[in-house]
Amino acid sequence: xxxxxxxxxxxxxxxxxxxxxxxxxxxxxxxxxxxxxxxxxxxxxxxxxxxxxxxxxxxxxxxxxxxxxxxxxxxxxxxxxxxxxxxxxxxxxxxxxxxxxxxxxxxxxxxxxxxxxxxxxxxxxxxxxxxxxxxxxxxxxxxxxxxxxxxxxxxxxxxxxxxxxxxxxxxxxxxxxxxxxxxxxxxxxxxxxxxxxxxxxxxxxxxxxxxxxxxxxxxxxxxxxxxxxxxxxxxxxxxxxxxxxxxxxxxxxxxxxxxxxxxxxxxxxxxxxxxxxxxxxxxxxxxxxxxxxxxxxxxxxxxxxxxxxxxxxxxxxxxxxxxxxxxxxxxxxxxxxxxxxxxxxxxxxxxxxxxxxxxxxxxxxxxxxxxxxxxxxxxxxxxxxxxxxxxxxxxxxxxxxxxxxxxxxxxxxxxxx
Numbered sequence: 001x002x003x004x005x006x007x008x009x010x011x012x013x014x015x016x017x018x019x020x021x022x023x024x025x026x027x028x029x030x031x032x033x034x035x036x037x038x039x040x041x042x043x044x045x046x047x048x049x050x051x052x053x054x055x056x057x058x059x060x061x062x063x064x065x066x067x068x069x070x071x072x073x074x075x076x077x078x079x080x081x082x083x084x085x086x087x088x089x090x091x092x093x094x095x096x097x098x099x100x101x102x103x104x105x106x107x108x109x110x111x112x113x114x115x116x117x118x119x120x121x122x123x124x125x126x127x128x129x130x131x132x133x134x135x136x137x138x139x140x141x142x143x144x145x146x147x148x149x150x151x152x153x154x155x156x157x158x159x160x161x162x163x164x165x166x167x168x169x170x171x172x173x174x175x176x177x178x179x180x181x182x183x184x185x186x187x188x189x190x191x192x193x194x195x196x197x198x199x200x201x202x203x204x205x206x207x208x209x210x211x212x213x214x215x216x217x218x219x220x221x222x223x224x225x226x227x228x229x230x231x232x233x234x235x236x237x238x239x240x241x242x243x244x245x246x247x248x249x250x251x252x253x254x255x256x257x258x259x260x261x262x263x264x265x266x267x268x269x270x271x272x273x274x275x276x277x278x279x280x281x282x283x284x285x286x287x288x289x290x291x292x293x294x295x296x297x298x299x300x301x302x303x304x305x306x307x308x309x310x311x312x313x314x315x316x317x318x319x320x321x322x323x324x325x326x327x328x329x330x331x332x333x334x335x336x337x338x339x340x341x342x343x344x345x346x347x348x349x350x351x352x353x354x355x356x357x358x359x360x361x362x363x364x365x366x367x368x369x370x371x372x373x374x375x376x377x378x379x380x381x382x383x384x385x386x387x388x389x390x391x392x393x394x395x396x397x398x399x400x401x402x403x404x405x406x407x408x409x410x411x412x413x414x415x416x417x
């Protein structure tokens with residue numbers, strides 16, 4: 001038992017990472033002050049332990065940390081052994097202020113253990129994608145913002161590299177393309193293994209990979225039945241399996257699902273959804289780097305809005321469908337809020353001034369008709385409208401602001417949000 005404590009404590013206290021999302025750290029700190037128990041979600045490419053360490057670790061806190069993956073001899077199999085480990089920790093170091101548990105979903109009766117210690121006035125942080133505690137805060141640890149990566153890579157920066165390797169800054173610095181691809185393949189396999197296959201005990205890895213590959217090539221709104229129909233044209237797979245795999249992918253944060261908001265009906269439409277990858281480089285590695293530039297930009301914009309704590313939907317304003325209707329999430333503290341509360345954003349497909357003007361007019365008319373209903377806008381809210389174009393220079397645009405619509409290239413938009 002002492003050996004397990006030493007290994008876990010050493011791992012927790014020595015965890016390091018190059019980038020941090022300060023809003024995530026502030027969110028963890030705020031939530032754990034208000035609540036006795038929170039859960040943390042993540043994608044395995046992120047050093048989540050470092051975030052927890054930064055959020056709660058100081059000289060005044062006594063922290064019990066247990067990661068089942070570090071239990072090499074499988075001594076902790078149930079709530080009974082884990083309780084014994086806590087008692088030994090208390091005898092050795094004194095009572096813990098925080099209990100931090102990671103990768104513990106396969107421990108027998110783990111929810112009984114959590115309930116017992118939660119009621120004993122411990123502060124508990126659970127780091128596990130496969131455990132959900134109803135009515136308790138669930139915080140996702142996200143990758144660092146784009147501009148932080150760019151600051152580190154400014155001497156070697158190339159926008160085309162970012163459209164392939166976006167969140168994988170170390171890979172961008174490698175010049176040899178073959179080494180890059182091999183490195184990405186190994187990283188991707190590790191993520192799929194740890195975040196999906198091991199956690200959810202998936203047996204048919206081929207079907208899982210085929211499902212993810214299909215999603216990586218997809219660029220439209222789709223129902224689950226349509227998704228099953230299209231995938232099963234090439235492989236034999238049931239609708240139940242598709243739904244199960246999609247749930248696994250969503251829980252692991254590998255993909256995100258976005259529904260549409262209909263401004264005319266003033267409601268979210270959940271019949272169809274669009275799927276984005278949390279890491280663009282994973283999407284690219286599944287489809288052999290065949291993601292079209294327009295699709296890559298759309299996925300990047302979604303990711304960066306998501307990292308800045310926007311709740312995101314696609315928008316339908318009468319017949320005009322635009323890419324994103326984003327609203328700042330309520331839990332973001334006032335001091336950490338940006339000035340922009342809501343965003344209407346469209347990624348332009350225009351190849352001429354005439355086509356561009358049509359998109360500008362449609363974006364300016366959201367909503368198409370004024371309404372006084374409470375479900376609509378607060379008149380004091382700060383709303384911004386963006387039209388992202390591939391190249392301002394190639395469109396020969398005289399001005400960059402048309403009424404409320406601001407015309408920007410990808411990089412400028414990312415620097416603003």
